[in-house]
Amino acid sequence: MLEIEGLRKTFNPGTHEEVRALDGVTLTLERGSFTVVIGTNGSGKTTLLNAVAGSFRPEAGRIRLDGTDITRWAEHSRATMIGRVFQDPYAGTAPRLTVWENLALASRRGLVRRPIPLLRSRDRAGFRAALARIGLGLEDRLDAPIGLLSGGQRQAITLVMACLRAPQLLLLDEHTAALDPRSARQVILLTTELIRERNLTTMMVTHSMQQAADCGHRLIAMHHGKPYLDVQGAAKAAWGPARLQELFSRMRRDDQMDASTERLLADRYA
């Protein structure tokens, strides 16, 4: 389904702040699989997601989605196949447009924008049903500017928008990290339900060990721009939140060690 091969990306190459964000990542996601990606800050987890989404061009490597090589595709072209939800709960919607207008735009994701009215009354019932699914009473706010809603409400709607046209691949980038705990629980519940119902191939980056333990079929821990741990099925079940936390502490210590070594070397040889 999604095949990543030897993907490489270095930020600020040739400078003091050079970061090898992706260091030759090779990965294959099966159709209908739900993969959770974790990792410390700077481990490359979000970079991996953005590489697949097309936010930048990698230096090396291939990305194939559904058999098509999309490595050189522009971000907006990939959107025909990919649905996304960002960490920033305000990033997925246009505030001055109404809830209905936002949904209507999303329902044409990756399709030609036709010279016909965006809002058609016969679509209304479908959008109401999609919003009712969230369970926050948002179906009664179709005509409100979406900027009036809370971050949690907007993030839930962004998730619904990403799935209105079933995407071949759903990319979730720490999409509950900026929400209050209650909203985060609601959004993650909705996420798992939508993914299960539609059997969506999903890659979800998360900061939450609980989510990493509870969600998905497969767990990948990124470290230094590469998958460090990659487990699925029964093997994944063995990784509870406590054990993941322990792994995290180890990776973080490793990061610090690297940083201090670097300083030491820099001091000595600079």
Added chain:
Amino acid sequence: MTLLVATLAIGLVLATLALGSYLSFRVLNMPDVTVDGSLPLGAATAAAMIVAGYDPFAATAAGFLAGAIAGATTAVLHMKLAIDALLAGILVMTGLYSVNLRVMGKSNVALSGEPSVFAPLAGLLERLNGGPRVAIGRWTVGTEDLAALATAGIFVVVVTVAIWWLLRTEFGGLLRATGENQRMVRALGGNVGVTVGVGLALSNGLAGLSGALLAQMQGFADAQMGIGMIVVGLASVIMGLTLVGEASIGISLIGVTLGSIIFRLLVALALRAGLEANDLKLITAVFVLVAIALPKLIGKGHARGEARRA
């Protein structure tokens, strides 16, 4: 009375400019300086073609097209070469100054005695009326002035309906979203290069149209006539939207036209009150400054939070 009719007519002609400014400033959320060059470009193109014997309607359409090309150029500089939007506009505007002189061949072109888009209606009115002056109550107005007012009104109605229709289409929705959240537009498969390009082309096309009409109305095109036009457009948009609000696209568009007319009336009143024409640009600039700064100064903390959220 003639003064009032002439003021209203100019207000309507500049309303097409203001509707363009609404597209760039309000819809795309992009202050676009190109209009200072695209308005006189439209005027120069139309004037040169009329003098060369072309049909005034064709010449006016060419004025629109020329403005649109100027706007598309700014969009390419901004989107493809990643030049700051303001700088891209300044570059195109500056370049257009020379282009406008080339198009006209000199710094101004007189159109007195040439056919204009106002002529057909003026002829009709004169035939119906049986003379060149119409009595309205105690006053009389020239049929030519009335025809100019009516023709400009027709242009404004056509433009308003066209923009209203466009902004409500699927593409128009993407255009409006582009001004608010380009990241979202890309994630939904929209090409922001295209939406910004179309938006700026339309916006400057309308400035060009406005220039073409203005040249025919005042009887000449001038290389200097674009100076400060961005501020005139913004002033109309701000005044209009403050007055009627933005409950819907239709209401906003009507508000922008009202804003343009009111702005012209205020200018006429100020001039009558003895203000020097030379001071107008300073006063307009200060007005726009106050109109933009005041809401921010009043609700400082609140407004900042909103801006970040948006």
